[in-house]
Amino acid sequence: MTETHTDNEHIGIPGYLGVFGILVVGTIVTYLVALTDLDSKLFPGANTLVALAIAFTKMTFVVLFFMHVRWQTRLVWISAVAGFFWMAIMFAYTMQDYLTRGTGYFTP
Amino acid sequence: MQNVDVMNISEEPKVNYLTNGFSLKSWLLTKDHKRIAIMYLITVSAFFLIGGLYAATIRLELLTPQSDLLESGQYNRVFTQHGIIMVFFFLIPVIPAILGNFFLPLMIGAKDLALPRINLLSLYIYWVGGILTLWALMQGGVDTGWTFYTPYSTTFSNTYVMAVGLGVFINGFSSILTGLNFIVTVHTMRAPGMTWFRLPLFVWANYATALVMILGTPVVAITILLLAIERVGHVGIFDPAIGGDPILYQHLFWFYSHPAVYIMILPAMGVISELISNFSRKKIFGYEFIAFSSLAIAVFGFLVWGHHMFVSGQSLYAGLVFSFLTMVVAVPSAIKMFNWTATLYKGSVSYDAPMLYALGFMGLFLIGGLTGLFLGSMGLNVHLTDTYFIVAHFHYVMVGGTVLGYLGGIHYWWPKMTGRMYSEFWAKISAMLVFVGFNLTFFPQFVLGYLGMPRRYASYAEELQVLNIFSSAGAAVLGTGMFMPVVYLILSLVFGQKAEANPWHLPGLEWRTASPPPTENFEKMPVVTWEAYEFGEDNGLDHEAVRGKELVEA
Amino acid sequence: MSHEHDYHPPGLQHQFEDMGQQQDSVTVGMWAFLVQEIMFFGGLFTAYLVFRSRYPMAFAAGSNHLDAFLGGLNTLVLIVSSLTMALTVYYAQKGKRNAQVILIILTMIFGTTFLVVKYFEYSDKYHHGLVPFNGLNQKIKKGHEGGEAEKSEKSQIVLPFETKAEASETKTEAGSETKPAEVHANPRGEFQWHDENGVKIVHEAKKGGYLTPYEQSGYYTNGEYDNDKFTQKVRIFFYIYFVMTGLHGLHMVVGLGIMTWLLVMAWRGTYSAEYYSPVEISGLYWHFVDIVWIFLFPLLYLLGRHFLAGGGH
Numbered sequence: 004m005t006e007t008h009t010d011n012e013h014i015g016i017p018g019y020l021g022v023f024g025i026l027v028v029g030t031i032v033t034y035l036v037a038l039t040d041l042d043s044k045l046f047p048g049a050n051t052l053v054a055l056a057i058a059f060t061k062m063t064f065v066v067l068f069f070m071h072v073r074w075q076t077r078l079v080w081i082s083a084v085a086g087f088f089w090m091a092i093m094f095a096y097t098m099q100d101y102l103t104r105g106t107g108y109f110t111p
Numbered sequence: 112m113q114n115v116d117v118m119n120i121s122e123e124p125k126v127n128y129l130t131n132g133f134s135l136k137s138w139l140l141t142k143d144h145k146r147i148a149i150m151y152l153i154t155v156s157a158f159f160l161i162g163g164l165y166a167a168t169i170r171l172e173l174l175t176p177q178s179d180l181l182e183s184g185q186y187n188r189v190f191t192q193h194g195i196i197m198v199f200f201f202l203i204p205v206i207p208a209i210l211g212n213f214f215l216p217l218m219i220g221a222k223d224l225a226l227p228r229i230n231l232l233s234l235y236i237y238w239v240g241g242i243l244t245l246w247a248l249m250q251g252g253v254d255t256g257w258t259f260y261t262p263y264s265t266t267f268s269n270t271y272v273m274a275v276g277l278g279v280f281i282n283g284f285s286s287i288l289t290g291l292n293f294i295v296t297v298h299t300m301r302a303p304g305m306t307w308f309r310l311p312l313f314v315w316a317n318y319a320t321a322l323v324m325i326l327g328t329p330v331v332a333i334t335i336l337l338l339a340i341e342r343v344g345h346v347g348i349f350d351p352a353i354g355g356d357p358i359l360y361q362h363l364f365w366f367y368s369h370p371a372v373y374i375m376i377l378p379a380m381g382v383i384s385e386l387i388s389n390f391s392r393k394k395i396f397g398y399e400f401i402a403f404s405s406l407a408i409a410v411f412g413f414l415v416w417g418h419h420m421f422v423s424g425q426s427l428y429a430g431l432v433f434s435f436l437t438m439v440v441a442v443p444s445a446i447k448m449f450n451w452t453a454t455l456y457k458g459s460v461s462y463d464a465p466m467l468y469a470l471g472f473m474g475l476f477l478i479g480g481l482t483g484l485f486l487g488s489m490g491l492n493v494h495l496t497d498t499y500f501i502v503a504h505f506h507y508v509m510v511g512g513t514v515l516g517y518l519g520g521i522h523y524w525w526p527k528m529t530g531r532m533y534s535e536f537w538a539k540i541s542a543m544l545v546f547v548g549f550n551l552t553f554f555p556q557f558v559l560g561y562l563g564m565p566r567r568y569a570s571y572a573e574e575l576q577v578l579n580i581f582s583s584a585g586a587a588v589l590g591t592g593m594f595m596p597v598v599y600l601i602l603s604l605v606f607g608q609k610a611e612a613n614p615w616h617l618p619g620l621e622w623r624t625a626s627p628p629p630t631e632n633f634e635k636m637p638v639v640t641w642e643a644y645e646f647g648e649d650n651g652l653d654h655e656a657v658r659g660k661e662l663v664e665a
Numbered sequence: 666m667s668h669e670h671d672y673h674p675p676g677l678q679h680q681f682e683d684m685g686q687q688q689d690s691v692t693v694g695m696w697a698f699l700v701q702e703i704m705f706f707g708g709l710f711t712a713y714l715v716f717r718s719r720y721p722m723a724f725a726a727g728s729n730h731l732d733a734f735l736g737g738l739n740t741l742v743l744i745v746s747s748l749t750m751a752l753t754v755y756y757a758q759k760g761k762r763n764a765q766v767i768l769i770i771l772t773m774i775f776g777t778t779f780l781v782v783k784y785f786e787y788s789d790k791y792h793h794g795l796v797p798f799n800g801l802n803q804k805i806k807k808g809h810e811g812g813e814a815e816k817s818e819k820s821q822i823v824l825p826f827e828t829k830a831e832a833s834e835t836k837t838e839a840g841s842e843t844k845p846a847e848v849h850a851n852p853r854g855e856f857q858w859h860d861e862n863g864v865k866i867v868h869e870a871k872k873g874g875y876l877t878p879y880e881q882s883g884y885y886t887n888g889e890y891d892n893d894k895f896t897q898k899v900r901i902f903f904y905i906y907f908v909m910t911g912l913h914g915l916h917m918v919v920g921l922g923i924m925t926w927l928l929v930m931a932w933r934g935t936y937s938a939e940y941y942s943p944v945e946i947s948g949l950y951w952h953f954v955d956i957v958w959i960f961l962f963p964l965l966y967l968l969g970r971h972f973l974a975g976g977g978h
Contacts, residue, residue, distance in 0.1 A: 019755065023748040030740045030962075034733065037967035047875070050971065054963035062956045069751040069952045071945075075692070078298060082696040086703035089326045092413055093704075093711050097362045100417065100429035101715055142679075223680035225690040291697045299690040300680070329701045333708035337908070344798040346904040348712065353897045354883055359715050363708050636682070 014068055022068045029061045127530070127627040142227035143630055147234050148213035149528070155209060156597070158200040158241065163590065165193035170552075170586040173579050178569030186569035187254035188270065194257030196248075199279050200241055202513050203371060206378035207289055207324075208237070210520045211317045213528060215293060217621035217628060218311045220302025220637040225295040233288035240282030247274035256567065258368070261349035261360040265341045272342060276335045283332045286374070290324025293317050302620070304639035311619055311643050312388075312401050316381025319405035323370045323377070323412060331367035334360065361423055365416035373412040375509060377405055379472070379516025380447055386469035386519050387451045388644045389617050391458025395644050397450040404443035411440040421492045430489050437487030444480055448473065463615075464538035468519030471546040475511025479504060482557065497567070500560025503553045511549060518545065518596065525600060526610030530627040533603040537595060544592030551585025618645050676940040688942045695946040699953050702916075706957055709909050713964065716901050719879040722870050723898035725969025726863030730795060731906065732786055736966035739782050740958060746775035747955045750948045753931075757944040760937040765944070769928045772951070776921050783914055790903070794849065794857035797904040802854040856903070858896040866969065867895065906965050913961060916954045923947050 014022070033054055041049035067073040072083055128145045131137070138146055168189050172180040181189060216224055224230050247253065253275045255264040264272050297310070297318045337348070338360065347353035349360045388395035395401065417425060417433030451473060460466070482504040486492050495501060526532055555578040564571050571579065613622040618641060624633050681687040717724045749772040756764035787796075794802045851857055867884055870876055876884070884895045927947050930936065936944055 013755070016752070016755070019748060019751050022751075023744065026744045026747075027741060030737060030744065033963050033967065034737050037733070037963065037970040040971035042971070051963075051968075054967060055960075058960050058963055061959050065747060065952050065956055065959070069747055070949055071754075076689075078693060079696050082693075082700050085326070086700040089413065089700075090703055090707035090710065093330070093366055093707055094714055096414065096417065096429075096432075097359075097366075097711055098714065098718070099432060100358070100362065100425040101718065103426040103428035221680065225680065226694055227678075227680060229694075287701055291694055291701070294697050295690050295694040298693050299686055325697055325701050326704055329705035330708045333705050337708075337712065340904075340908060344904070346797045346900055347897065348716070348901055348904060354720070354894075354901060356715065356719075359712060363711060366708075 013071060013074060018068065022064050025064055026061050029057050033057045126629060127625060128630045129530075129627055131630045140231075142223065142231060144212050144216055144224045144227065144230055145528075145628065145630075147230050148209050150234055151204065151208040151212060151237070154238065154241065155201055155205050158196055159205075161245075162193055162196035162201055163593070165189050165196065167586065167590060169193060170583040172569055173571070174583050176571050176573045176576050176579075181569055183569050184254065187256075187567070188252040190567060191254050191256050192248055192252050195244065195253070195275060195279065197509075198257055198371070198375075199282055200237075200244065202375040202509055203286055204237060204289070205375075205513065205517050206382065206520065207286075207293070207317055207320055207374075208233075210313075210382065210517070210524065211293065211320075211378060212289070214524060214621050215296060215314055215317055216300065217527075217624070217632055218314050218619060219297065219300060219305050220620050220633065220639060221296060221300035222631050222633075224292045225300050226292050229288050230292050233285040233292070236281055236288065237285035240278045240280075240285065243281065244275055244278030247271040247278060250274070258364060259335070259338060261338065261341070261357045262351070262355075265338060265349055266345070273339055276339050280332050280335045280339075283328045283335075286324050287328045287332075290321035290328070293321035294325065297321075302637050302639055305620075306639075308399065308402070309639055309641075309643050310402075312384035312395065312398070312405075313378075313381035315402040316377045316384070316405045319409040320374050320377045322406075322409045323374050326413065327367040327370040327374070330363060331371075334363040334367070337363075358420070358424055361420050362416070362425075365419045366413070369416035369419060370409075370412040372505075372508070373408050375513045376476075376516075377408060379513045379520075380405065382516045382520035382523070383451065383469050383472050384447075385619075386465050386523060387454050387473075389523075389615060389619070390463060390466035390469070391455055391460050392646050393454055393458040393644075394642070394646065395450065396453035396456075397446075398643065400446050401450050404446045407443040408440065411436065411443065415440050415487075418487050418489075418492070421489050422496050434487055434489040434492075438484065441480065441484055441487075444476075448477060448480075462539075464533075464535060464542050465519045465523035467539060467542035467546075468515050468522065471542065471549075472512060472515040472519065475507050475515065475546075475549065479507030479511055482507065495560060497565055498560035499556040499564045499566055502566050503556035503560060506553045506556075510553070514593075515545065518542070518593075521596070521600075523615075524621075525603070526614045527621060527626050527628070529604055529607075530610050531603045531607030532610050532614065533596075533607055534599050537599040541592050541595040541599070544588055544595070546592075548585050548588030548590070548592050552582050552589050553585070555579070555581045555585075619643075676935070684939060691942045691946055692949075695949050699949060702953060706909075706912070709905070709912070710960075713905050713909070716905065717968075719877060720883060720898040720901065721877065722867050722875075722880060722884070722969075723895060724902045726860060726866055726895075727899040727902035727906070728966060728968035729862065729970065730793070730860070731966045732789070733966045733970060735782050735786055736962050739779050740962045742775050742779045742782070743955045743958050746772045746779070747952055749775065750951045754941070754944050754948045757931070757936040757941040758938055760941075762931065762934045765931040765936065766928065769924055769931055773921060773924045773928070776917055776924065780914060780917055780921075783910065790907075794851045794855065795903055797856050797900045797907060799855045800853065802851060802856065804854045805849070805851040807850050856896070856900050858892070858899050863895070863899070864890065864892070909961055909965065913954065913957050916957070920947075920951050920954055923950065 036053050036057070037050060041053060066083060072079055128143055131143075132141075138150065141147065168181070169186075172178065172186060172189075178186060212224070212230065216222070248271075250271055253268070253270040253272055255268050255270070255272060259272065259276060264276075297314060301310070341347075341349055346355075348355040349357050351357060384395060384401055415433055415437045417429050418437045421430050421434070482500070486495060486501065486504055522533065522538055559575055559578050559582070560566075562575065564575050610626045612624065612626050614626070615622070620637060620639065621628075623637065677684055677687060681690065749768045753765055753768040753772065756768060790796050791801070792803050794805075796802045849857055849859055867876075867880075867890065870880075880898075883898055885891060886894065924947070927944060930943065
């Protein structure tokens with residue numbers, strides 16, 4: 004039916020170890036960043052933003068290399084993205100309510 | 112003319128899917144999508160009957176303004192259970208799990224769904240969820256309304272919220288697995304030559320439905336789980352008195368339950384696309400538009416849930432956005448309506464029973480959809496919320512849409528499923544009764560709602576009695592019309608004429624195998640060389656020739 | 666791709682034409698399932714988002730009572746198990762049985778380690794009255810004495826980070842360094858909240874004007890700090906913490922079940938370059954569970970840590 008990837012090597016053992024290293028470093032950096040006060044140095048919420056950025060980076064590496072999405076069909080790419088897109092819909096449209104409370108007739 | 116040999120399946124295969132094993136085990140452990148569909152058919156019909164009995168009780172109670180047949184507490188349980196059974200155990204599984212399960216592989220030329228064991232598992236999950244819910248109903252049921260709104264359901268209700276909630280939770284996974292199976296099947300199991308744009312529109316509709324099932328259902332599962340934990344633990348995340356937020360529950364609940372409306376209506380739209388095109392003997396108008404409008408509905412359906420919450424206390428801004436998006440989601444539905452109408456134009460329309468249902472659908476869904484626009488406008492909604500106007504609106508969509516679509520589909524495919532023809536005469540009578548009874552039941556409710564009769568009360572103002580009597584009388588007609596198919600369809604199994612492989616003379620792939628189909632669906636892998644809904648000489652399906660043949664026979 | 670109908674490779678199911686189709690199907694199916702899982706956790710993340718945006722200080726205060734060291738340790742444990750899982754797939758594709766078996770066992774060991782650490786964290790919450798469900802905490806008749814000796818010992822074992830952080834933070838208040846003072850009477854096992862640091866955070870935030878409107882009415886009664894009200898909000902944090910990590914843990918348990926099955930199959934040498942999709946999709950599941958934790962760790966454990974680390978206001 005559709006083409007299957009014949010190259011089963013992907014990134015090989017050194018590649019996997021490299022990704023692993025990045026993940027470990029990411030975890031440690033997350034921890035250290037949490038101990039420094041970026042909220043007052045940069046802007047409120049900076050700590051969380053940095054933590055999430057690192058988490059997204061880590062996730063991207065896991066998804067692309069450990070889960071082999073890098074070599075997968077477009078369909079798999081789409082479904083990987085779709086999950087997060089729909090979660091974003093849920094966040095955005097729920098928060099558009101919560102963040103605009105008190106601006107209209109229905110004050111909390 | 113290479114199709115002709117696919118077409119002419121004159122000799123009946125020795126073993127079809129029904130005769131391939133008769134033991135109970137051969138049914139309960141089957142991996143055959145057709146047998147699973149039949150088991151779904153029986154169970155879902157049973158739930159429809161139970162839900163229908165609750166509906167009959169409601170209409171009996173509402174014959175008089177006083178709450179005399181049921182007292183208020185009982186009435187609360189009755190309408191709640193009517194809602195829960197009809198929504199979660201009938202409307203959501205009915206078309207995907209029965210017709211979709213049976214015909215999706217046949218229509219794309221596959222031997223089975225891609226994951227047959229998962230398919231069987233989904234049936235068992237449905238059974239477990241259903242039995243649990245029925246058990247809870249027998250213990251005394253639940254009185255929260257089918258929406259389980261907090262904090263009533265978490266803090267105050269003394270009924271079996273946990274058990275019913277668990278039943279719905281479990282049942283959700285049945286729907287997720289069905290959706291998952293459909294997505295995989297459409298992607299990987301299409302026969303050679305069956306390109307995406309040769310797929311019948313029923314397949315497109317089920318594919319879109321499957322997307323909604325996968326993306327939406329888990330959210331309601333987690334919501335009900337939170338509700339259950341909250342009911343036991345009383346931490347108060349849904350209780351405003353101690354810092355929680357009941358609106359959060361509504362957001363999460365409607366994030367699924369609004370798209371769930373599209374889980375119910377999209378497959379019905381798929382059936383109608385089949386019926387309209389095939390019984391007009393004309394290639395459907397605007398195939399791509401209908402296909403993509405299904406996907407558009409599936410996507411936009413996720414952006415409008417807040418229109419259930421206009422008076423709940425969500426912010427005015429959110430209300431405006433949701434109100435606007437509700438108007439947007441009407442567009443793809445309208446596209447479908449226009450295309451169906453355009454298909455009928457200059458078609459060679461035959462008024463067989465399935466087509467009567469399809470035409471009924473078009474009329475009723477039109478009313479249901481347009482009143483949906485009324486309700487989607489925030490200003491008018493504040494006036495009409497929680498009145499019978501809402502009740503009438505969603506019954507026009509759910510019953511007038513989904514149930515008519517389902518009835519049309521089951522008639523249309525009955526010869527293929529069972530190998531027998533039903534009684535056309537009784538089928539037509541039934542379709543008429545359903546249409547008339549339906550309008551008699553629910554049209555007065557628009558008026559009642561506009562006059563201000565609130566939903567979910569056992570008693571009402573005396574001056575509203577006349578319209579309520581109309582409604583209850585209509586319900587009797589509707590009930591009769593819906594029960595008749597049970598009788599004549601079952602009788603057709605014994606007394607019905609044997610159906611040919613292609614009784615309607617249609618080009619679809621499911622008609623190019625025997626009736627009933629063999630377990631493997633097709634004797635050899637079909638190769639698709641024609642477009643969808645292609646009526647013409649190439650298929651040996653030239654309409655004039657067929658009609659000529661019929662004339663000669665007559 | 667060969668179309669020889671007589672040849673029927675092992676592991677090919679009846680509905681498929683060839684192995685390629687089967688492998689595509691299970692992969693697509695698993696990804697669709699993972700999308701479903703994302704939405705499943707998505708509902709919880711929405712609840713988290715709503716309440717954290719509403720009561721950020723209560724969340725920070727609650728988060729400081731989680732053990733970030735153990736949380737970080739668990740993150741590393743899961744990452745290692747993800748690595749071994751990825752290598753399992755790698756060796757399954759090569760059909761190397763022994764490497765597969767060893768790596769699956771390693772994956773299971775790390776998965777179990779995660780759950781054991783999680784158990785210690787949960788039991789710590791149990792001893793400190795931080796389980797948000799009343800009655801599910803340890804029932805302590807009287808505080809400060811009476812059979813509390815071994816309890817304080819235990820909490821020292823499971824709380825290496827917290828004790829350290831508190832020690833460095835509360836140099837001015839020497840009193841709180843003695844451990845038994847932490848034990849409070851809790852005869853009915855209710856959720857309890859006694860934390861001077863948490864209160865300080867709130868006061869500072871109020872001074873700085875950082876409190877959300879919900880917090881101003883949610884922590885204060887008539888302008889006075891109200892510990893009962895604040896406790897309710899912290900309790901919501903712990904509720905979300907327990908539901909999220911609990912569901913994640915449940916997924917880990919299911920994952921270990923899958924691994925056990927995989928181990929048996931790999932032991933029998935089922936998987937080869939031609940047929941390894943069960944290993945691959947089990948791997949997808951395992952990595953997904955890992956990813957959930959990658960998000961849970963910063964979002965639950967690391968809120969407002971800098972207040973305690975001494976850098977703060």
